């Protein structure tokens with residue numbers, strides 16, 4: 001089988017002219033049409049609400065993740081504008097301290113937990129199967145469960161804020177402030193349950209993405225031909241598996257410490273507990289989390305740069321190795337968030353060194369992108385524009401990061417606006433710009449319509465200018481000693497001017513986001529038709545129609561190069577012989593992607609939603625009485641057993657969508 | 663404003679029409695593809711060829727990280743006490759070094775390690791689709807797990823402290839409880855599969871499930887050996 005998949009000899013590249021329809025060709029196209037109708041029927045989503053609630057198609061769920069995450073981005077963005085409003089001038093009376101505390105904590109928590117991480121997962125769920133030529137993710141129901149749990153977590157956080165129960169202790173929720181002594185009430189509990197739920201989501205999504213990428217790749221897509229986007233998703237998913245347990249664990253510990261009738265003492269210094277334990281556990285997750293956000297974002301940059309430079313990416317192997325290196329080192333730097341605590345000097349030195357070390361692989365990636373653009377024939381469209389914006393902003397954020405890695409400097413600016421500036425340069429630069437570029441790039445694939453270039457450029461420049469205007473002055477403010485997380489400041493401090501500037505910048509950003517949004521909404525209805533591959537890009541998602549059919553490819557492709565759309569021979573083989581009447585797909589070997597066996601994917605089901613509701617109910621119930629958890633878990637056995645039982649039947653009849661299983 | 667697309671954008675190779683449906687960007691027909699017929703490939707696979715095997719493995723990554731972090735927490739908290747475990751002062755005479763009682767925990771360890779042998783046999787029978795033996799083996803596994811859970815019940819008091827006495831008690835109970843959850847999950851899976859096999863018989867798909875529970879069970883036993891060593895013996899060594 002494999003000789004079909006070797007790269008084509010150059011001579012075969014020219015397609016012969018199309019002949020007129022012969023009887024044989026006619027018969028074949030009829031057979032194809034029958035197969036297509038069968039696939040449509042097999043993968044159809046039942047109409048109406050029920051179909052909507054039970055769908056397990058990766059494109060439905062992936063887009064839902066993306067839309068939901070952007071909704072939370074907008075909400076958290078409104079909170080950001082409110083903060084800037086309050087800080088615009090000294091002694092501004094818009095908010096009191098209590099509400100301000102809730103607002104910045106909800107802003108930070110929502111941006112990180114509900115926006116940045118899930119939106120990356122959403123892109124992964126949508127595009128990994130398409131880019132590797134699969135029909136769906138390996139575990140469709142797990143994916144649906146992941147989405148519903150995420151939605152519950154998000155609604156929980158914002159409901160809390162509206163009920164004046166928004167968390168108010170900062171997004172990293174340090175004890176003792178977050179402990180039972182200083183934070184009575186439900187605010188902290190709500191936060192920690194939200195975090196546990198949303199990280200459960202991430203872990204479920206990570207398992208799904210890795211298994212899909214390892215087992216369902218198109219024949220021929222050996223490891224050295226896996227798109228960088230997919231590598232990025234796999235690597236960050238692996239990080240999720242090791243980082244997220246730290247969050248769920250410490251959230252659970254905090255909840256147990258806080259719950260009457262349980263009252264453990266993990267973070268109670270009087271009984272042998274330890275506050276720094278919290279900080280270690282938090283940042284053991286927290287720093288890798290930055291890379292869990294950033295590595296998938298680099299996975300957006302690479303395909304966009306490749307497509308618009310119109311050449312293969314420079315340094316594919318170094319890029320992959322750099323991502324792996326970042327993932328490893330990313331677990332060894334967390335203590336730089338704790339330089340202001342009594343850490344042994346040797347430890348400080350080591351963590352400074354590792355924090356500096358991580359800039360090397362990041363630098364390699366930036367170098368490779370630059371070289372790709374340099375050696376190509378760049379075609380500047382909005383997606384590329386956003387990626388260039390990313391490069392500029394991220395390099396600056398990285399610079400202030402290097403500065404902060406020095407213990408002495410960090411002690412000076414710790415907990416000041418310098419850190420706020422740094423973290424926004426890294427997060428907005430490293431995640432939001434690539435993300436918006438990715439939206440511009442793939443919007444045609446989602447909808448079949450193009451975004452407006454003109455509006456795209458306007459949005460970009462508003463965002464870019466607004467961003468720098470907002471956050472650059474914050475470096476200065478930090479050096480002048482303005483602490484973060486203060487709801488106001490005195491006129492004598494002299495901070496008023498720069499703060500006013502930052503507020504103007506934030507307003508510009510807000511307008512930029514609105515223009516971007518208007519562009520999306522306008523193009524949904526009236527954008528120019530896109531066709532399957534408007535950018536002439538090279539990865540497999542561009543080989544199918546826009547939007548893709550529910551089964552992605554009528555006959556799954558094979559792959560003869562890293563950019564199959566560019567490099568496959570004109571007559572490159574397609575996979576045939578899969579049963580169109582069941583959700584059958586092809587499993588290939590993990591390293592070489594040789595065809596191995598057929599695999600039937602699970603169909604649509606209500607069980608994921610019910611299970612998510614049960615999990616959400618248990619965790620929310622646990623806020624009020626600890627008994628909710630054991631009782632709930634006991635009851636959970638029932639839906640899980642039903643899940644197992646119903647997914648076990650392998651139906652022989654044709655056209656029955658609910659079968660196979662996970 | 664944006665420059666027009668360079669000529670390259672339109673003269674590149676036409677879009678691959680892998681599904682034979684999407685028309686090439688410029689509407690030209692493309693050559694008929696060769697066909698890679700997979701209809702004769704088997705419908706199931708074991709071990710690392712199966713997607714589910716990976717899901718199982720990745721879940722174990724998560725659980726390994728969890729146990730690792732719990733044990734790290736145990737050692738981290740150790741620094742805060744003069745003695746480990748801290749002295750028992752609520753009784754006369756006070757106990758300066760109340761190490762956990764070994765008996766029940768040790769029995770449970772032996773039981774869990776031995777159960778891996780049984781699990782291995784069941785795994786082999788599943789691969790051979792030997793339904794009769796598998797049924798009996800599964801029932802035995804259920805029984806062993808119930809016994810292990812019952813023993814766990816007596817392990818908690820062996821540590822002298824309650825979860826809300828001090829941080830030592832908190833972490834010990836949490837680790838024991840976490841592992842108890844693993845046992846309960848194992849029991850649930852064993853029970854469901856046993857029921858399935860009694861009701862519908864054994865097919866390849868469920869044979870795969872049994873082998874996966876096997877991997878999980880070896881992990882549960884291995885994690886326990888580690889936990890047992892730390893919880894029962896480290897206090898004796900420090």
Ligand code: HEM
Pocket residue numbers: 077080081083084104105107108109111112115116169170171172420423424427428431432470483484485486506509
């Ligand atoms: C869209 C424009 C944004 C503006 C104007 C903005 C503004 C702010 C401001 C003023 C603070 C400081 C609050 C204080 O210390 O009193 C803050 C904190 C924070 N922001 Fe943003 N932000 C924006 C976007 C984002 C994004 C995209 C992310 C992450 C992906 C993010 C993550 C955070 C985090 C984690 C904090 C720390 C919260 C805390 O101290 O607990 N922000 N933001």
Ligand SMILES: [Cu+2]
Pocket residue numbers: 286287290333334336337
């Ligand atoms: Cu960090």
